Amino acid sequence: MPDLPLIDPRAARPIVFWDALDRLADARRQAAEAEALSRRALLRGGSAAIAAGITAAALPGLAYAQAPAAPAAGAPATPGQPTVIDITRARVDPIPIAIPEFIGVNPAGERFGRDIAGVISANLQRSGLFRPIDRSAFIQRPADAVTAPRFADWRVINSQALVTGRVEAQGDGRLRVEFRLWDVLPEQQIEGTAFTSTQQNWRRIAHIISDRIYERLLGEKGYFDTRIVYIAESGPRDRRVKRLAIMDQDSENHRFLTDGSWLTLTPRFHPSTNIITFMSFFQNRPRVYLFNIDSGSQQVLGDFPGMTFAPRFSPDGGSVVMSVTAGDGSNIVQLDLRGRSVRRLTSSGAIDTSPCFSPDGSQITFNSDRGGNQQLYVMDSGGGGVRRISYGEGRYATPVWSPRGDLIAFTRFGGGRFAIGVMQPDGTGERLLSEGFAVEGPTFAPNGRVLAFFRESPAGARGSGYSARLASVDITGFNERALPTPLDASDPAWSPLIP
């Protein structure tokens, strides 16, 4: 796997980077327009691009379906729509769903069909909200179900929903994937969509289908068509090699983005482009950088005499908030990405760090020891109206605002233990989700239902037994799982849904 060398940011021409940012922003805007178009087109039975290089078209209902085909995703619920399952209920009682292999129209399509169904099944299973039914229990053959589901056969194995599909590997290297979601009890099609893309995109199609299923059955957006950027760690603890790395949310398509020459920390995604902000010790000058995932180019952000750290993009993507050391403390500043103007938001003399915007951009939560030890605060986005929100036992750090706006997740520590928790933005309703010797750095999936964080084990003699791994957990503390990575891992950041 080729590693991208770390480029001297002073050698890179800034204009190149900003052009890239503008281009990506344009691409994002076009994608949003295309998506809006595609929804209208799908409702009319046409086809349109739904993501980079992927088009979707509504499938007509099958004649034997008892009810007319439901409109495509995004359309308002109508009578005849499936009963949306409450997520609280699904946690206790995961939705039983049958996901036979997608049928291959040709031999190459058969392989993709098997793999796509496998990815969908694994995604839904991992969410903890679905229970894919063992395929050995299936009565009707998938090849028959794809044209005419015999609902009684799926009811008897207690399947509430059925997913069927056909895959054609076309001569021109493209892949056509038909997918239908069926509500077994009322015997009707919930959704039918055909996706066309290059064969390399088969995993993304599987993730997009998984998101459709999640959204249609649970009434909330999914989070499967996403990626996670994090810090890959290797080597002895006192000379740890730390590299930027990225992977799909299911740990696939893993790649390293930097070669480990310099310590790198705390990557975070731009809300709508393939750009990351992170911290690098490049040439022993610890500073915040931007990194373009597509081109590998990077650039130092701002020109400050001291260390800059703890960066995070604003929700509109136009600026970064971060800490800048000042005297014995650190201030929170906001740096405009185009004009590069800097606005100082705090100057308490204390350590003010880990700033994170509310999703509407109106407020910022951050971490400060201004009251004596680390606690969480919220202020208006201009820096006024500061109020403390954490009052429990111990110290609080790394606040992150949920994309839904309803919760702030944090790291809490004291008494020799660390915990990941959530509270409401006014500081009430604190709940701990996971605890351990060391857990840190929560990051929300774009639907605000799942968090990732990292967990370290204590080190024994000469550092033996130490590990750092990623984990995910539902915001209720349910369904904690390892997020597999090739090496040790820390500082995860979940992407938005991929544009």
Next chain:
Amino acid sequence: MKLKVLSLFAALVLVAGCESTSPTAGGAGAGAGGPRPGSQEDLVVNVGDRIFFDYDRSVVRPDQRPTLERQAAWLKQHTGVALMVEGHADERGTREYNLALGQRRANAVRNFLVANGIAPARLQTISYGKDRPACTESNEGCWSQNRRGVSVVR
């Protein structure tokens, strides 16, 4: 590269210090005639390159002052030497906060040396937070060695 070799040397000396309480145990790297005056080896072996802090504090402890006083005297003796002062934290804190805490500790060392007559221009600072522990075990014995300010000859 030179820095890496030197910090490896410093680490070896520290490990040696962990295992035998005698600070004069020569051994690693100290060739015939001892370290070159004004070098990192000289600083480590004959002066002391680091001081230690209490948990979540950046005040120079009274018991650590003699080391910094020796460093100031040494710097006055070797007027051509410039230092990078590294601030470090133990693992019992969050990454971003610890970066700022490490900076405070580096500042505390620098300010002490400046107050003892060393020109600020000779002293740069950097913080590694909790990301470059000197001692790798998860116990107070190691943590107390990791909450440190280290002077490195540039």
